[in-house]
Amino acid sequence: MAKIDALILDAGFSSLPLLQASMSFGHSVGVCSGKVSDPGHLLAKKSFPINYANREEVLKLAQKENVQAILPGVTDMSYLSGAWIAEQLGLPGFDSTDTTSLLLKKDKFRVYAQKKGFPVPNAVTSIEAANQLHYPILVKPTDAYSGRGVVQVNQKENVKDAYLTAIRESVSGEAVLEEFKEGSLHSHSAFIRDGRIACEFFVNEFCTIYPYQVNSSCLNIQMDETLKNRISDCLQALVSDLQLCDGLLHTQFIYNGKDFWLIEVTRRCPGDLYSQLVQYSTNIAYSTLFVAPFFRHSVPISEYRPALKRFISRHTVSTSESVPFMALQCERAPFRVIEAVLLKTCGEVLQAAPQDRAGIIFSEFKNVEEMSFHTQFLKNYFFVKSTFARQE
Secondary structure, eight states: OOOOSEEEEOOSGGGHHHHHHHHHTTOOEEEEOSOTTOTHHHHSSEEEOOOTTOHHHHHHHHHHHTOSEEEEOSSHHHHHHHHHHHHHHTOSSOOOHHHHHHHHSHHHHHHHHHHHTOOOOOEESSGGGGGGSOSSEEEEESSOOTTTTOEEESSGGGHHHHHHHHHHTOSSSOEEEEEOOOSEEEEEEEEEETTEEEEEEEEEEEOSSSTTSOOEEEEOOOSOHHHHHHHHHHHHHHHHHHTOOSEEEEEEEEEOSSOEEEEEEESSOOSTTHHHHHHHHHOOOHHHHHHGGGGTOOOOOOOSSOOOOSOEEEEEEOOSSOEEOOEEEEOSOSSEEEEEEEOOOTTOEEOOTTSOOSEEEEEEOSSHHHHHHHGGGGGGTEEEEOOOSOOO
């Protein structure tokens, strides 16, 4: 029977680069996921159809297999479970469960950030305290993902309904209420070495189908260096204050031309093949850098802010309503499609965003100006066909 020495708590398509990076180190890797249709089950050395949210069951599995490494995938739950299991077994790559919970739970992070003076939107955790905020506000589940359950509220009469919507999407049944901030959305992805940010990337992000789920993105090299330094210094202060271990720190932030606010902070790998966007754009092996600390491997990092080698955008194809999926169509594109990862088969129902996606498209532009301009409009070039009948 096959033996494994590592276990990834995810088998979805976005975790495949992590699986392959782990295998490239020579490790025998198993995957754990309750979704038996996930592709990682086909590629891993061993496959375990177990819901990784059941951490006690996964702990027993890890002990039985005598694994020497536990890795998270691209969901917060996989990271939370992984941190707890690693703490029980003394395995590397994770912060303490307390620190993990503080970073990944929106309510806890906002309380911590406000106390420490980090720039976050003013936030409260109860309906009764909503009158402390300036409208409009966003009501969010504390532990959901992909923008699920997020509701914008413009007047206090609608807060209760929004709160009920948010807690229905929350694993813990909890929500956070925060002031809405206007501005452009970006992410900052940084790899920590010995308590310092050793390598970082800035990415432009756009939500053009569902308002709280990123579906188009590209690397940002035009952002003012002074602003980049402000953001980097802020997150370095966070790393130092929490004494974060080696690995990834991934942050979403909003910038309004003057101020910025931290919106989400996590230590897991972001989904929808974000790792490949960075790799195709810079030739930096993002997935390799991500998995290395879980094996105690050291991978050389030579650039603090790696230069752009290619002008690549990433687009998640989705729809605002549920439709039968027949095909993907691309029209009048001012770019070259270099890769299409299809996630639906002909005849399947494509659920409305943020519940589903038809595929991930990587496209290449001639220059940074075209990439930066067109990325926000990618939804206008890719379409889901719901019928093979002639369409005028």
